[in-house]
Amino acid sequence: MRPKLDNHRVLKRLVCTRLTFGTAALATLSLTQACAAPAADVTSELQVGGMVCESCSQALTAALQQLDGVHEVRVDHVSGLAVIRHDPARTSRAELVAAVTRLGYTVAAP
Numbered sequence: 001m002r003p004k005l006d007n008h009r010v011l012k013r014l015v016c017t018r019l020t021f022g023t024a025a026l027a028t029l030s031l032t033q034a035c036a037a038p039a040a041d042v043t044s045e046l047q048v049g050g051m052v053c054e055s056c057s058q059a060l061t062a063a064l065q066q067l068d069g070v071h072e073v074r075v076d077h078v079s080g081l082a083v084i085r086h087d088p089a090r091t092s093r094a095e096l097v098a099a100v101t102r103l104g105y106t107v108a109a110p
Contacts, residue, residue: 041071044084044093049106051077056105063099067091 051057057075060082064073069090075082084096097107 040087040089041085042088044086044096046082046084046096046100047108048075048080048082048100049108051075051080051105053077059103060100060105063103064096067095067099070096 048060051060054077057077060075061073064070064075064082064084067086069087070084071087072085073082074084082100086096093110100107
């Protein structure tokens with residue numbers, strides 16, 4: 001399954017790449033805003049139960065990457081730990097937990 005593209009990240013990469021090579025930037029974008037790292041991101045850790053193999057990790061990673069505002073996902077089926085970097089204004093911890101439980105896994109209370 002192909003991860004959902006974050007249009008802001010794609011545009012940011014395009015604008016920053018063009019600036020690096022000296023091509024004129026889009027006049028409507030604030031360059032500081034386009035090339036700055038997302039300041040609002042947080043990292044959430046979920047202790048996931050029920051994963052038994054690498055396929056479980058991959059399925060969970062794909063499901064979490066589909067959520068709006070999720071920028072990075074790392075899932076380890078051995079430890080059961082899922083680490084998600086996301087924008088809390090666009091995706092809450094409850095939405096992350098819901099995505100995990102929809103796949104049939106459990107999430108320990110924080």
